[in-house]
Amino acid sequence: MAYNPNYQQQPYGQQGYQQQQQQQQQHGQQAQAGYGGYQAQPPAPAQxxxxxxxxxxxxxxxxxxxxxxxxxxxxxxxxxxxxxxxxxxxxxxxxxxxxxxxxxxxxxxxxxxxxxxxxxxxxxxxxDQDKSGYIDFNELKTAMRSFGYNLSDRFLQLIIKKYDKRGKNPEGRGDVSFDNFVQIAVTVKSLTDAFKRIDREGKGYATIAYEQFLELVVSNR
Structure with missing residues (x-):
């Protein structure tokens, strides 16, 4: 399976917290040590x-x-x-x-x-080829295929519709944010893995009983 998030990068959304401690505004800060003595203060260590x-x-x-x-x-x-x-x-x-x-x-x-x-x-x-901060239909299609999922355009459009958090608003553009992209990928993988346990011969289809279907859905929520 091509679900393989083995990547390395800088943390997402880290701008708001991973700030280095500021260095001392004055490296040699005047302090009273007798008359007019100076004491150099070292810069604060980086986190x-x-x-x-x-x-x-x-x-x-x-x-x-x-x-x-x-x-x-x-x-x-x-x-x-x-x-x-x-x-x-x-x-x-x-x-x-x-x-x-x-x-x-x-x-x-x-x-x-x-x-x-x-x-x-x-x-x-x-x-995110256009660096918009969102994944649109074509970008999602490329991603899913690279992960090894040959999904139809109809199904991908359904995913976009479900996970486009702006879709119900006038500014909805048919794309998904980072958090929803992660949720899509993890959900598709977990459901695929569950289906493969039923489709043991790898045919791409299987006969499934009603309660088996319910168990599959409940166990992957």
Whole structure:
């Protein structure tokens, strides 16, 4: 399967938090040391990525519990236009990275989740050919084919219609944001994997009982 988000990139939406500490405004700052003495103050050390990520984690951990709820996690995940991730994508991320099934995200789990988002960021940028910050129909078609999914235009249009968060508004243009692009890719992969467990011969079709269908849908929500 060509679902392969093994990419490297800068974190998505990181502009708002990963700022380096400012250097001292004056390297040699006058201080009283006898009469007119000077004491040079070294510049503040730059933050490491882990320190910056911890700072962002603590900033959205509003109840100071050391863990993030779904609502707090949503505040941590930002699209390129500064809009928060839609809640369905946040819940999807929560289910994937809440390894102890506590319903909360610890900092180690958050670090893994953030790396996953970073990987998808580069993938998104690669297919956003016009650099609009959104994936349109043709870009989505190219992405899905590169992932190994030979989906019809009709089905891709259906996906666009469902996940275009601006589609019901006058400014809707038939495209999807970064968070929805991730949700589309993960959902298609998980449903494909579930179908392949039924279509064991790889024919591309299978006979499925009613309750099997319900189990497939429920288990992948």
């Amino acid at each position: 490491t990525p882990e320190v910056s990520l911890r700072y962002w984690f603590d900033a959205v951990d509003s109840d100071r519990s050391g863990q993030l709820s779904t609502e707090e996690l949503q505040r941590a995940l930002i699209n390129g236009d500064w809009s928060p991730f839609n809640i369905e994508t946040v819940r999807l991320m929560m289910n994937m990275f809440d390894t102890d099934n506590s319903g909360l995200i610890t900092f180690p789990e958050f670090a893994g989740l953030w790396k996953y988002i970073e990987d998808w960021r580069t993938c998104f940028q690669a297919y």
